[in-house]
Amino acid sequence: MTKDDTLAGALASDYEAAPISDADRAMLRYADKLTRTPAKMTNQDVATLVEAGFSESAVLDICQVAGYYAFVNRLADGLGVDLEPPEVFE
Numbered sequence: 001m002t003k004d005d006t007l008a009g010a011l012a013s014d015y016e017a018a019p020i021s022d023a024d025r026a027m028l029r030y031a032d033k034l035t036r037t038p039a040k041m042t043n044q045d046v047a048t049l050v051e052a053g054f055s056e057s058a059v060l061d062i063c064q065v066a067g068y069y070a071f072v073n074r075l076a077d078g079l080g081v082d083l084e085p086p087e088v089f090e
Contacts, residue, residue: 026052
Protein backbone atom coordinates (compact mmCIF):
# COMPACT_ATOMS: atom_id res chain seq x y z
CA MET A 1 0.00 0.00 0.00
CA THR A 2 2.92 2.35 0.63
CA LYS A 3 4.44 1.56 -2.78
CA ASP A 4 7.75 1.38 -0.87
CA ASP A 5 9.03 -2.17 -1.09
CA THR A 6 11.95 -1.45 1.24
CA LEU A 7 9.65 -0.17 3.99
CA ALA A 8 7.21 -3.04 3.47
CA GLY A 9 10.05 -5.54 3.77
CA ALA A 10 11.38 -3.89 6.90
CA LEU A 11 7.92 -3.91 8.49
CA ALA A 12 7.38 -7.55 7.56
CA SER A 13 10.72 -8.73 8.90
CA ASP A 14 10.97 -6.64 12.09
CA TYR A 15 8.77 -3.61 12.68
CA GLU A 16 10.82 -2.75 15.77
CA ALA A 17 13.82 -2.02 13.53
CA ALA A 18 11.84 -0.48 10.65
CA PRO A 19 12.34 3.21 9.80
CA ILE A 20 9.02 4.43 11.23
CA SER A 21 8.01 6.99 13.84
CA ASP A 22 7.91 6.17 17.53
CA ALA A 23 4.13 6.62 17.42
CA ASP A 24 3.77 4.11 14.59
CA ARG A 25 6.01 1.67 16.46
CA ALA A 26 3.82 2.06 19.58
CA MET A 27 0.74 1.40 17.44
CA LEU A 28 2.27 -1.75 15.99
CA ARG A 29 3.30 -2.98 19.45
CA TYR A 30 -0.29 -2.51 20.61
CA ALA A 31 -1.74 -4.34 17.59
CA ASP A 32 0.83 -7.13 17.94
CA LYS A 33 0.04 -7.63 21.63
CA LEU A 34 -3.71 -7.49 21.00
CA THR A 35 -3.33 -10.09 18.25
CA ARG A 36 -0.98 -12.48 20.01
CA THR A 37 -1.95 -12.16 23.68
CA PRO A 38 -5.31 -10.39 23.97
CA ALA A 39 -5.88 -11.53 27.56
CA LYS A 40 -2.76 -9.62 28.63
CA MET A 41 -4.03 -6.22 27.44
CA THR A 42 -4.31 -3.60 30.18
CA ASN A 43 -5.32 0.03 30.57
CA GLN A 44 -1.60 0.84 30.36
CA ASP A 45 -1.58 -0.36 26.73
CA VAL A 46 -4.16 2.30 25.88
CA ALA A 47 -2.33 4.90 27.98
CA THR A 48 0.88 4.18 26.07
CA LEU A 49 -0.85 4.99 22.78
CA VAL A 50 -2.31 8.20 24.19
CA GLU A 51 1.15 9.16 25.47
CA ALA A 52 2.49 8.49 21.95
CA GLY A 53 0.07 11.11 20.62
CA PHE A 54 -2.99 9.13 19.62
CA SER A 55 -6.42 10.46 20.57
CA GLU A 56 -8.84 8.14 22.34
CA SER A 57 -10.79 7.97 19.08
CA ALA A 58 -7.65 6.91 17.21
CA VAL A 59 -6.95 4.24 19.84
CA LEU A 60 -10.46 2.91 19.28
CA ASP A 61 -9.80 2.82 15.52
CA ILE A 62 -6.51 0.95 16.04
CA CYS A 63 -8.23 -1.56 18.31
CA GLN A 64 -11.12 -2.05 15.89
CA VAL A 65 -8.86 -2.58 12.88
CA ALA A 66 -6.65 -5.08 14.74
CA GLY A 67 -9.75 -6.86 16.06
CA TYR A 68 -11.38 -6.93 12.64
CA TYR A 69 -8.33 -8.48 10.98
CA ALA A 70 -8.12 -11.09 13.73
CA PHE A 71 -11.82 -11.86 13.27
CA VAL A 72 -11.60 -12.18 9.49
CA ASN A 73 -8.47 -14.33 9.65
CA ARG A 74 -10.05 -16.66 12.18
CA LEU A 75 -13.15 -16.99 10.02
CA ALA A 76 -11.03 -17.79 6.98
CA ASP A 77 -8.90 -20.26 8.93
CA GLY A 78 -11.96 -21.86 10.50
CA LEU A 79 -13.64 -22.35 7.15
CA GLY A 80 -10.51 -23.33 5.24
CA VAL A 81 -10.81 -20.29 2.98
CA ASP A 82 -7.75 -19.32 0.94
CA LEU A 83 -7.22 -15.57 1.01
CA GLU A 84 -6.58 -13.73 -2.23
CA PRO A 85 -2.93 -13.26 -3.21
CA PRO A 86 -1.40 -9.81 -2.45
CA GLU A 87 -1.16 -8.84 -6.14
CA VAL A 88 -4.95 -8.40 -6.12
CA PHE A 89 -4.40 -5.13 -4.24
CA GLU A 90 -1.78 -3.71 -6.63
